[in-house]
Amino acid sequence: MQNLEQSDHSEFYDQEEYRDSIATVDSEGKRIWIYPKQQDGYFYRLRTYLSWFLLAFLFGMPWIKVGGEPLLLFNVLERRFIIFGVYFAPQDFHLFVLAMISFVIFVALFTVVFGRLFCGWVCPQTIFMEMVFRKIEYWIEGSAAAQKRLNNGPWTSEKIRKKLLKQGIFFLIAVLVANTFLAYIIGIDEVIRIVTEPISLHLGGFIAMLLFSAVFYFVFSWLREQVCIAICPYGRMQSVLLDQDSITVAYDFKRGEPRKRIKKGQPQGDAGDCIDCGMCVRVCPTGIDIRNGIQLECVNCTACIDACDEIMEKVKRPKGLIRYDSYNGILSGKRNLYNKRAIAYSSILVVLLVIQAVLFTTRGKVECLFLRTPGMLYQETPEGLIQNLYNYQIVNKTGDSLPLRFQLKDGKGEIRLVGAAPVAAGNTVTEGALFILFEKEMLRPGKNRLVIQVYNESELIEEVETNFFAPGR
Ligand code: SF4
Ligand code: SF4
Incomplete structure (x- = not known):
């Protein structure tokens, strides 16, 4: 113009x-x-x-x-x-x-x-x-x-x-x-x-x-x-x-x-x-x-x-x-x-x-996030194990419901879920909590890196790196 x-x-x-x-x-x-x-x-x-x-x-x-x-x-x-x-x-x-x-x-x-x-x-x-x-x-x-x-x-x-x-x-x-x-x-x-x-x-x-x-x-x-x-x-x-x-x-x-x-x-x-x-x-x-x-x-x-x-x-x-x-x-x-x-x-x-x-x-079709629960460092269980509490978030971008299983990559330690086994509903975000436990001897004082593997049945769909906090010796 x-x-x-x-x-x-x-x-x-x-x-x-x-x-x-x-x-x-x-x-x-x-x-x-x-x-x-x-x-x-x-x-x-x-x-x-x-x-x-x-x-x-x-x-x-x-x-x-x-x-x-x-x-x-x-x-x-x-x-x-x-x-x-x-x-x-x-x-x-x-x-x-x-x-x-x-x-x-x-x-x-x-x-x-x-x-x-x-x-x-x-x-x-x-x-x-x-x-x-x-x-x-x-x-x-x-x-x-x-x-x-x-x-x-x-x-x-x-x-x-x-x-x-x-x-x-x-x-x-x-x-x-x-x-x-x-x-x-x-x-x-x-x-x-x-x-x-x-x-x-x-x-x-x-x-x-x-x-x-x-x-x-x-x-x-x-x-x-x-x-x-x-x-x-x-x-x-x-x-x-x-x-x-x-x-x-x-x-x-x-x-x-x-x-x-x-x-x-x-x-x-x-x-x-x-x-x-x-x-x-x-x-x-x-x-x-x-x-x-x-x-x-x-x-x-x-x-x-x-x-x-x-x-x-x-x-x-x-x-x-x-x-x-x-x-x-x-x-x-x-x-x-x-x-x-x-x-x-x-x-x-x-x-x-x-x-x-x-x-x-x-x-990725699925995105996972594991974060230590804010405000919590570690706890010692009656069995003498060290545990950290985590919150997880699973974003399932497929239309299907996916039953999930979590596993630690190096095989050491243990995962205990809070509540039922997670099922990530299709096209939505699923949230939950879990404990990870280690024997004290397996840990370095302070921060320890670990990898959580997420499986759908036998298929590995994601590996997520996170931190584990251990007490000093
Ligand atoms: S002829 Fe009529 S309609 Fe066409 S440009 Fe002129 S004023 Fe507009
Ligand atoms: S009649 Fe429509 S196209 Fe023509 S000048 Fe007006 S707004 Fe523009």
Whole structure:
């Protein structure tokens, strides 16, 4: 966007008052409510089909289980993460950090090449706003003009009925969305328990559900495009990520300017293809005029492309006056997707992905930790043995329950379990305690190193080094 200002078409961008304010705020700082005209067209239909798939994925995924475990779970409270059936424990935090860094690099790379494509096609905010809530609004309150009339009109019984119906449906959907997001965190079984059992048994969960619902309801019934314009951090990053080669929803100013309204019987002269009908502005859910150039508020929803294509068809001019293109593409007809920045981001991304793949494929299926119980040195048993108490933690990253057996590597000494023999349940962390005992003569005073072997039946699955503390002689 900053690059357009320096272009050799600067005469076109000379009038840049539009940058002094945003389309949704008036001169007194009050919110201007946007009533975008409902638009149909090629891109809108494609986005509708994609939104069906994404919504089915979002709402369906928590119900899908493999081996009794959800396919996706992000339980930050209990630190249990399952991604497409693969369990990640807190011990895999380094993988999570690397995955987050890779994701940020991927987003940067994607934005450098394809602009804000993500926002228009897959962002949950846009999908819910444009494909769910907005459609319900058109269905209940009618067209954009009818909605405006209704809002500006007096509170008649019809207005009250429509508003109650719309807000009621909005709230029910917000509850559904909130429960679904909660299911990704605590699992669908827990959500069902919260919904079906008395509130007093799940007060915390019930409050979380209410808060989530209230937030979603507020976002989609009132905040709306302000999320994309003023809150979303990804939107804020556009000005540093986009360059003249980034593909965005763009107006072909070379072809469109000078814009001129069509008037019957009047020659068009040297006018461009834009007939200044304003349709691209009327359909925009963020209220901007894409003819001013790329703007921070544009969520790449493609509504202006469809609207303009429809107009071009009517006036018998080629479609694509507004289209996916880069600034350089419009200016010179040449697109350059693999520029230096894209190559640099791609290289870093490939390196990160390779590191992650290696770390992921070489990570153990079971991780064991044995630590001497804090605050306890050693004890002498009635048989004259020296014993240390240990706490153990077994992270089982497989979906199967594993009966475990512990053994000291050098064969000397003895392990006595506190409680039953450990069985590490699948995709979870099992904790317990045990004593290790040695004859006094076998030990050096102070710290002694020892190795505990962990077996699943006859298979040695891990060796863990730890310390044994012995008294002085
Ligand atoms: S819809 Fe197309 S023709 Fe109409 S004002 Fe926008 S760019 Fe110009
Ligand atoms: S300018 Fe076009 S693509 Fe961007 S938000 Fe408005 S209608 Fe959507």
